[in-house]
Amino acid sequence: MNMMTHPTLHFLLLLVIGLxxxxxxxxxxxxxxxxxxxxxxxxxxxxxxxxxxxGEILSRTITLKVADQYRILPTSLPIPGNQKRYRNKEQGIExxxxxxxxxxxxxxxxxxxxxxxxxxxxxxxxxxxxxxxxFIKFSGNGKLFQVRVPSWNFRISPLAVYGSVNISxxxxxxxxxxxxxxxxxxxxxxxALAILGLSLLGLLYILGTHAWLPRMGGxxxxxxxxxxxxxxxxxGLKTAISNLHEAFKKSCGRSVFSADxxxxxxxxFTPLADELSRxxxxxxxxxxxxxxxxxxxxxxxxxxxxxRRCRDIExxxx
Amino acid sequence: MSxxxxxxxxxHALQLENEVNQVVVGQDNAVRLITTAIFARGxxxxxxxxxxxxxxxxxxVTRGIGGGYQRIEGTIDLMPNDLVYHTYLGDDxxxxxxxxxxxxxxxxLAVFFFNEINRARPQVHSLLLRVMAERTLSAFNREHTFPHxxxxxxxxxxxxxxxxxxxSAARDRFMMxxxxxxxxxxxxxxxxxxxxxxxxxxxxxxxxxxxILQFDELNQIAALIQNSVQATPALRKYALxxxxxxxxxxxxxxxxxxxxxxxxxxxxxxxxGIAMMMRAARVNAWLNGREAVLPExxxxxxxxTIAHRLVFNPIYEMRRTAxxxxxxxxxxxxxxxx
Numbered sequence: 082m083n084m085m086t087h088p089t090l091h092f093l094l095l096l097v098i099g100l101x102x103x104x105x106x107x108x109x110x111x112x113x114x115x116x117x118x119x120x121x122x123x124x125x126x127x128x129x130x131x132x133x134x135x136g137e138i139l140s141r142t143i144t145l146k147v148a149d150q151y152r153i154l155p156t157s158l159p160i161p162g163n164q165k166r167y168r169n170k171e172q173g174i175e176x177x178x179x180x181x182x183x184x185x186x187x188x189x190x191x192x193x194x195x196x197x198x199x200x201x202x203x204x205x206x207x208x209x210x211x212x213x214x215x216f217i218k219f220s221g222n223g224k225l226f227q228v229r230v231p232s233w234n235f236r237i238s239p240l241a242v243y244g245s246v247n248i249s250x251x252x253x254x255x256x257x258x259x260x261x262x263x264x265x266x267x268x269x270x271x272x273a274l275a276i277l278g279l280s281l282l283g284l285l286y287i288l289g290t291h292a293w294l295p296r297m298g299g300x301x302x303x304x305x306x307x308x309x310x311x312x313x314x315x316x317g318l319k320t321a322i323s324n325l326h327e328a329f330k331k332s333c334g335r336s337v338f339s340a341d342x343x344x345x346x347x348x349x350f351t352p353l354a355d356e357l358s359r360x361x362x363x364x365x366x367x368x369x370x371x372x373x374x375x376x377x378x379x380x381x382x383x384x385x386x387x388x389r390r391c392r393d394i395e396x397x398x399x
Numbered sequence: 400m401s402x403x404x405x406x407x408x409x410x411h412a413l414q415l416e417n418e419v420n421q422v423v424v425g426q427d428n429a430v431r432l433i434t435t436a437i438f439a440r441g442x443x444x445x446x447x448x449x450x451x452x453x454x455x456x457x458x459x460v461t462r463g464i465g466g467g468y469q470r471i472e473g474t475i476d477l478m479p480n481d482l483v484y485h486t487y488l489g490d491d492x493x494x495x496x497x498x499x500x501x502x503x504x505x506x507x508l509a510v511f512f513f514n515e516i517n518r519a520r521p522q523v524h525s526l527l528l529r530v531m532a533e534r535t536l537s538a539f540n541r542e543h544t545f546p547h548x549x550x551x552x553x554x555x556x557x558x559x560x561x562x563x564x565x566x567s568a569a570r571d572r573f574m575m576x577x578x579x580x581x582x583x584x585x586x587x588x589x590x591x592x593x594x595x596x597x598x599x600x601x602x603x604x605x606x607x608x609x610x611i612l613q614f615d616e617l618n619q620i621a622a623l624i625q626n627s628v629q630a631t632p633a634l635r636k637y638a639l640x641x642x643x644x645x646x647x648x649x650x651x652x653x654x655x656x657x658x659x660x661x662x663x664x665x666x667x668x669x670x671x672g673i674a675m676m677m678r679a680a681r682v683n684a685w686l687n688g689r690e691a692v693l694p695e696x697x698x699x700x701x702x703x704t705i706a707h708r709l710v711f712n713p714i715y716e717m718r719r720t721a722x723x724x725x726x727x728x729x730x731x732x733x734x735x736x737x
Contacts, residue, residue: 336736338694
């Protein structure tokens with residue numbers, strides 16, 4: 082019985098000592114670590130995580146809010162031109178500019194730190210990189226403490242792709258969708274639109290009876306242009322009167338045989354009542370009854386003037 | 400000389416018009432057209448409703464022309480020989496034959512008035528064809544001529560019972576078909592109701608001076624008018640275009656709503672029809688004191704000389720009057736004048 086009890090007791094004793102001793106040491110010899118005052122850190126990083134090339138500048142804005150007993154230590158701010166090292170190797174990300182602004186609100190000191198980093202490295206393949214973490218110190222109320230601003234990861238792209246690239250083996254979600262260039266279709270579309278526009282203009286010109294200006298292609302406008310070119314002989318006179326009859330027919334939508342008929346269909350011609358009557362007298366004299374009276378002395382000139390008056394009325398003039 | 404003669408005759412013509420217009424009120428245009436037909440030596444068919452004054456008008460004109468006058472009523476049992484002779488038993492108890500309406504005045508027959516012509520049988524129309532076209536008739540083994548005769552006929556389109564459609568060949572013999580409508584003026588309508596002067600037709604017709612025109616000189620003066628009044632090449636072309644348009648209106652771009660214009664006309668105006676139109680247009684120019692025909696002269700007689708000659712597709716025949724008017728209106732509006 083004694084043989085069995087002795088070793089067991091030893092073992093139990095050693096176990097109790099082993100379990101109890103650390104906490105007992107801690108409670109007696111080490112005071113608990115003093116808690117740092119809270120610092121609210123807000124970081125605004127670049128929107129894009131990929132596609133940076135050598136020489137590009139990345140900006141991040143860090144906002145630090147701390148109780149107003151504590152102030153930032155200016156000597157702890159990152160120094161422009163400095164380049165963080167990792168395992169004693171430069172990473173190629175250099176602080177380009179640093180600017181701090183300070184404000185006070187609701188019993189807090191608010192520090193806004195604008196940091197710009199420039200990329201000074203490149204690679205023939207996409208390369209991971211990071212804006213380095215920064216350590217900012219605060220002092221006050223008899224305390225000195227520091228906070229860590231977290232690093233931010235991004236990828237540096239090569240300036241040129243070397244060799245053939247198999248896209249199917251490089252389906253990185255960070256790359257984003259590959260876009261097909263629409264420049265050529267756009268050029269074709271714009272050219273087609275230009276041709277369509279010119280064609281429509283041409284069609285408009287044809288439908289406008291070859292007249293560039295509104296009402297330029299009206300029956301009397303065309304008639305006036307034609308009459309000016311006619312010869313001053315009997316044939317020219319007959320042609321001029323025929324053309325005018327045709328113009329009245331087109332304008333009134335039917336053959337007309339008297340001034341009253343024209344004024345009934347087209348009241349705009351009322352100011353020309355006398356001239357219209359003379360025109361029909363002249364027409365009667367030339368085509369049907371040479372004994373007709375009261376015809377103009379110089380029928381060619383009169384017809385030209387009459388045609389112009391008709392054209393003016395057609396264009397809305399009185 | 401001929402100018403003065405024409406001027407004198409125009410005065411007579413206008414006097415006839417004036418007197419007839421006082422008897423038959425509100426029918427100035429119809430009276431002008433009948434006067435035109437008289438001097439163009441063309442037969443006239445009046446068309447209109449019952450009681451609008453067709454018969455009174457023709458009787459008044461007839462009285463003004465003078466000469467022999469005969470009248471016959473169209474009935475369903477009228478036969479051609481009824482126009483030529485009568486048979487009867489005389490006082491002596493023996494059968495006698497006397498000349499019928501066509502023969503009773505011999506060559507002096509000036510007006511043959513056929514009332515209600517569409518009630519007569521086609522056989523009678525057939526006899527009229529020759530009489531109207533040639534002014535001759537064979538009867539009693541000899542040829543009878545009626546050199547001064549004009550046929551005035553009337554019909555109403557309202558009644559269809561016991562009537563016969565006048566064949567197109569017979570219609571073509573008439574120079575004009577003149578529609579007679581009730582005057583639209585309220586004053587005239589009131590007069591026709593309340594003025595007792597218009598209630599006694601016989602005394603009304605008697606107000607027209609008899610024999611204003613010398614019926615036996617009308618052929619001569621008509622020829623003189625046709626020779627005196629000129630038609631220039633431009634007007635001839637215009638008339639030709641009008642004629643062609645009646646034959647093929649689609650070619651002239653004429654359109655009538657609800658009508659297949661290519662199927663509408665089976666036969667347009669005949670050469671005789673267009674010739675009659677030009678005769679009437681010349682007379683119209685003369686009545687207006689002109690020595691040359693104008694397009695307006697053609698327009699004045701175009702509807703009345705052409706409409707009844709058009710032969711339409713049977714599917715449009717029921718709307719004949721309205722379609723003919725619309726078609727001819729469109730032709731006048733579409734065909735260019737010069």
